[in-house]
Amino acid sequence: MMHILLVDDEKELVATLAERLSMRGIEADWATTGEEALAYAASRTYDLALLDIKMPRMGGLELKKKLHTLHPEMKFIFLTGHGSEEDFVTGASEAGADNYLIKPVNIQTLIAKISKALKEIPHSET
Amino acid sequence: MDLKPDTIYETGLRTFGRISADISHEIKNALAIINENAGLMEDLSALADQGMPVEPQRFRGLAANILKQIGRADDIVKKMNRFAHSTDEAVRQVDLGDTAAFVAALSGRLAAMHRVSLDPVPPDAPVLLTAHLFFLETLLHRCLSFAIRTTEPEKTVRIVTCPTEIGGQVRLCGIGGLPHDAVFPGATEKALAEMLKSRLVTDAAAGEIRLDIPGDVTSSF
Numbered sequence A: 001m002m003h004i005l006l007v008d009d010e011k012e013l014v015a016t017l018a019e020r021l022s023m024r025g026i027e028a029d030w031a032t033t034g035e036e037a038l039a040y041a042a043s044r045t046y047d048l049a050l051l052d053i054k055m056p057r058m059g060g061l062e063l064k065k066k067l068h069t070l071h072p073e074m075k076f077i078f079l080t081g082h083g084s085e086e087d088f089v090t091g092a093s094e095a096g097a098d099n100y101l102i103k104p105v106n107i108q109t110l111i112a113k114i115s116k117a118l119k120e121i122p123h124s125e126t
Numbered sequence B: 001m002d003l004k005p006d007t008i009y010e011t012g013l014r015t016f017g018r019i020s021a022d023i024s025h026e027i028k029n030a031l032a033i034i035n036e037n038a039g040l041m042e043d044l045s046a047l048a049d050q051g052m053p054v055e056p057q058r059f060r061g062l063a064a065n066i067l068k069q070i071g072r073a074d075d076i077v078k079k080m081n082r083f084a085h086s087t088d089e090a091v092r093q094v095d096l097g098d099t100a101a102f103v104a105a106l107s108g109r110l111a112a113m114h115r116v117s118l119d120p121v122p123p124d125a126p127v128l129l130t131a132h133l134f135f136l137e138t139l140l141h142r143c144l145s146f147a148i149r150t151t152e153p154e155k156t157v158r159i160v161t162c163p164t165e166i167g168g169q170v171r172l173c174g175i176g177g178l179p180h181d182a183v184f185p186g187a188t189e190k191a192l193a194e195m196l197k198s199r200l201v202t203d204a205a206a207g208e209i210r211l212d213i214p215g216d217v218t219s220s221f
Helices: A011-022 A034-043 A060-070 A085-095 A107-119 B005-049 B056-085 B096-106 B108-113 B133-150 B187-195
Strands: A003-007 A027-031 A048-052 A075-080 A100-102 B091-095 B117-121 B128-132 B156-163 B167-173 B199-203 B208-214
Touching: A003 A011, A003 A034, A003 A060, A011 A027, A011 A107, A011 B005, A011 B056, A027 A034, A034 A048, A034 A060, A048 A060, A048 A107, A060 A075, A075 A107, A100 A107, B005 B056, B005 B096, B005 B108, B005 B133, B005 B187, B056 B096, B091 B096, B091 B133, B096 B108, B096 B117, B096 B133, B096 B156, B096 B167, B108 B117, B108 B133, B128 B133, B128 B208, B133 B156, B133 B167, B133 B187, B133 B208, B187 B199
Parallel strands: A003 A027, A003 A048, A048 A075, A075 A100, B117 B156
Antiparallel strands: B091 B128, B156 B167, B167 B208, B199 B208
């Protein structure tokens, strides 16, 4: 089973999304701050993290760098409510244009992107 | 000072764009939560169709969440609508305390991102002025944006409105880390203040920005 970490300051969003993903065989933890996400990542390994770009305290881009230091093999998908060209360029440069989603997200689209991102994990490491 | 109307109008347009972008972001978040709650209802319905029992209270809870987010989005759209209509007339009667509180509400997301709280303190009685509402909102938003960015996280900026002999005053109090050199107001804020025939002062020692507005402003344009 794949393990993913959902991070967004909108608690109802990540909590509900985690439940929907679990119904589809994806185990998801969720956090509403970068600090909380780092605490989770310190105690377990995730295959992928879905990160909101704009969050108080620690934004998704800064959080990605810290998570990457902890787990270099972790994959990332970025989420934003802005949808501006500037955000797209920033998010796409960090995660690739295919790994950047704009709210609200269709769950099938999200699962397809998660699957595609995880196929990029080097099999020699497993 | 040369008022440079083009610069002032451009500043107003940028402020309008900035606030609109923040509002669209808030609406997107509400829609995303509605989307997930509705999706979960759909998921649970599909499980029920397959014979898995689902408690009715689960659906009631999800419906309540959706209604809450619709209410949130409606409040946001009302703010957006009020802000859009502030451009309807150039000069009009303005309730200064209400305007300051409204600009604080428009700045809520920026404040949250910087982990700063905003506390509008209304006057005992309405302070009514004749002023250019949109440019007053623009100037207040620029002052508040500077205050939010300057203040340390977890602190509160109080927005105090009171009457004065000449009209009214808005004070942004509790601004931490104000530099003692004159970085604010900048040329744009000074031009806006001059256009509004107002006085804008930064008091670093007191941690305050003060805007004094006359009771009757006649636009320079």
